[in-house]
Amino acid sequence: MRIICFDPGTVRIGVSISDETEYLARPIGNIKNNERLDRQLKELGEKNDFGKIIVGEPFNMDGTRNPKNTFVGQLVERLKIVFPDMEIIMWDERLSSWEANNLMLEADLSRKKRKKKVDALAAVLILQNYLDRARERKK
Numbered sequence: 001m002r003i004i005c006f007d008p009g010t011v012r013i014g015v016s017i018s019d020e021t022e023y024l025a026r027p028i029g030n031i032k033n034n035e036r037l038d039r040q041l042k043e044l045g046e047k048n049d050f051g052k053i054i055v056g057e058p059f060n061m062d063g064t065r066n067p068k069n070t071f072v073g074q075l076v077e078r079l080k081i082v083f084p085d086m087e088i089i090m091w092d093e094r095l096s097s098w099e100a101n102n103l104m105l106e107a108d109l110s111r112k113k114r115k116k117k118v119d120a121l122a123a124v125l126i127l128q129n130y131l132d133r134a135r136e137r138k139k
Contacts, residue, residue, distance in 0.1 A: 001051040004044065005127035007093060007119050008056060008075045009033060014119030016127045017048055022134065025127035027120035033071070041082040053079055053086050056093030056126045093126045 003022060007014035015028040028048070031040040057072055072090075079088055 002049055003052045003054060003127065003131070004028075004048060004050040005054040005091075005123045005130070006056065006075060006079075007123035007126055008072045009119055010071055012119045013037075013075065014121070014123035015044065016120060016123035017050060018127060018131055022131055025124045025131060027124050030119050033075075037075075037078055038082055041078065045083060051086070053083065053088045054091050054127055054130050055079070055088060056123065057090040058093055089130070091126055091130050093122070 001022065002020060003018040005016045005018075005025065007016075011033055012030040013033050014030055016025045017028055018025050028044070031037070031044070055072065055076055076088060076090075079086070
């Protein structure tokens, strides 16, 4: 079963998906967080066969909830409407965007390219973390 992951942002939402074996995450890209969100989510569902949804949840470094959670909650509500029977798991996404930016800086990507790719790469990092932890628990 494939697993899809969303890294919510106020402007863009990064999207990644796992392979069939739930071993590797890869980027799908970004969708815009706007009035067409439901339509974009439906299109993702039509193009990608997945059975579980991971949503990055921002926390502060001390583990307390981040005020940014408002738009995360809004995304989760949209996901519940578009995919009513789908399991949705909230996953700690602390430092995922920071780590994504650092990886792209090391790869010497321009600021313009980093801006376009950071959300999708952060979604990959969140999903890969989830996949790795799920494998560890199965051992």
